[in-house]
Amino acid sequence: MRRLMFEARAQLASPVRNPRMATVIGRLLGLAFLLCFGTGLYSHFLQQPLAWMTFPTRPARLYQFTQGTHIVAGIACFPLLLAKLYVVFPQLFQYPPVTSFKNFLERASIALFVGASLVEITIGLLNTYQWYPFPFPFKQVHFALAFVIIGSLIIHIGVKLPLIMAHWRAAPTPESDERHPVDTGVVATVTTAAVNTAEGLPRTRGVTGRLLRYIDSTPALPARTSRRGFLATVALGVAAVVGLTAGQTFAPLDALNVFGPRKKGVGQQGVPVNRTSAQAGVGSTALAADWVLTLMLGGTERSFSRAELLALPQTDVDLPISCVEGWSQMASWRGVRLRDLVETAGGSPTTDLRLISLEQRGGFKQTEMGHEYVSDPLTLVALELNGETLDLEHGYPARMIAPGRPGVLQTKWLSRIEAIDA
């Protein structure tokens, strides 16, 4: 077994499979995961705030930026994680499988990290396409796995710290080192094998000889060239997957957006639609002639027809729809300032609100809005989009649009607005 594993590692030895490369790729992967974790937590708490939390409403495009970053960094993790697995692959054939408690911790945390990461980025990507072929709820699992990943990553980095520190900077390798393009694990194995041989385990001798011949025969230049080639391949992979999708949120890359699930400008009134009126089952109620928006604030109830809302002072704002799934779209909205409407209905713009849709089922038929959004002058009960009467698919007769919020909270087909009692 020892010999088999040793031979496997010898066969897999390559100039790019070394601790320096593992550190270089690992740093990028670590950065991508931290970006995902931070922006993910932000998105999570915007949707499920703790009681004491308030959020910045400006810059109005903040969430568009953080969530766009979340998706872009998550997509970049695919080539980075594959590259990292490629670099450290021979370590899989360590024998004996566990050598010490520290080694056990190291290997267990890596197994956890790799498994959790692959599931995390895969279900995350599938979520951007709204495809859920797995038998568990996306949101809860995606959230929980994030902590598994960060936890195992901390253990991994802790255990590997000496190695990471040693290879943080490119070593000013003497020319002769270029001729040892083998991972330190294999070098250690060579040493072990030599010792074994000395101890009378002659079966490994042939392998040792072959490996040493391999090391000796590998010329210096190809080693460096193949390392550059590998990094270039990884960079190209990242550029491709990011470049061909990031246009769904970052406008300058719009022309390159061929794989993003949404395309800017495609949809009713030039804005993509997430949940249609048919999916939400609001076709007839939203178009009913007797529709009114009812505000229930501080014990008094007041209702407004669409004509009455249109008769109130109208405000124009430019705000994006920024979907949690990573696409976003800037748009021009026209409607009644929420804080004015709240005051007209006898309420105060310093209270939190519950927004209730005509939608009967679905996770977002009802949402909550913190007072910081209620008092922001950019927050509208929107009646028009891009110069036309709001399309049914975008929330006719009236929808909420507020700065800095996830798309899921921009409630369409509004029916009721209530004060949440403190």
Ligand SMILES: Nc1nc2c(c(=O)[nH]1)N[C@H]1C(S)=C(S)[C@@H](COP(=O)(O)O)O[C@H]1N2
């Ligand atoms: N009532 C209701 N409003 C809703 C939703 C919903 O499912 N039901 N989806 C939200 C989501 S996830 C997004 S991204 C935005 C998209 O708005 P749009 O379809 O007008 O682009 O609407 C939000 N408003």
Ligand SMILES: [Mo]
């Ligand atoms: Mo969304």
